[in-house]
Amino acid sequence: MDQVQKPAVRRAVCPGSYDPITLGHLDVITRAAGLFDEVLVAVGINPDKRGRFTGAERVQLITESCRELPNVAAIEFTGLLVDLCVDREIGTIVKGVRTAADSTYEFPMAQMNRRLKGIDTILVPSAPEWSFVSSSLVREIAGHGGDVTPFVPQPVAERLA
Numbered sequence: 001m002d003q004v005q006k007p008a009v010r011r012a013v014c015p016g017s018y019d020p021i022t023l024g025h026l027d028v029i030t031r032a033a034g035l036f037d038e039v040l041v042a043v044g045i046n047p048d049k050r051g052r053f054t055g056a057e058r059v060q061l062i063t064e065s066c067r068e069l070p071n072v073a074a075i076e077f078t079g080l081l082v083d084l085c086v087d088r089e090i091g092t093i094v095k096g097v098r099t100a101a102d103s104t105y106e107f108p109m110a111q112m113n114r115r116l117k118g119i120d121t122i123l124v125p126s127a128p129e130w131s132f133v134s135s136s137l138v139r140e141i142a143g144h145g146g147d148v149t150p151f152v153p154q155p156v157a158e159r160l161a
Helices: 023-035 055-065 081-088 100-117 135-143 154-160
Strands: 011-016 038-044 072-077 092-097 120-125
Touching: 011 023, 011 081, 023 038, 023 092, 023 120, 038 055, 038 081, 055 072, 055 154, 081 100, 092 100, 100 120, 135 154
Parallel strands: 011 038, 011 092, 038 072, 092 120
Antiparallel strands: none
């Protein structure tokens, strides 16, 4: 009797600095979670940069913000993203793009990742309501005592308050 072959687990990674995670990031992660069996949110750590939050704090904020997405997990990473993908058997990178400039930046990177390790990239256009939101703008608003609650998940708003 022939056995039915189960399809492979579809895994994707959503990389970024997430300092902090915004509702725009969360929108892209949620959309990826609907397309893939497992989504790994990979918080890139650059030892030469000092962020608002540590890598561990960013992972915690992402985990709290994604608690309703059971197929999403978050980790810190250093090094090449494609190496993380190979180590974790992840075949697809999902990145949000807000503007044509983002696409211009991401396109060569996507081609390089494909060339280096055969990892495909899906560029997800941001939802219009989040196209102007960035972590750096959120940090600036929060740094001046402004209200960031319309732009970030509740755990982030609480930490920035």
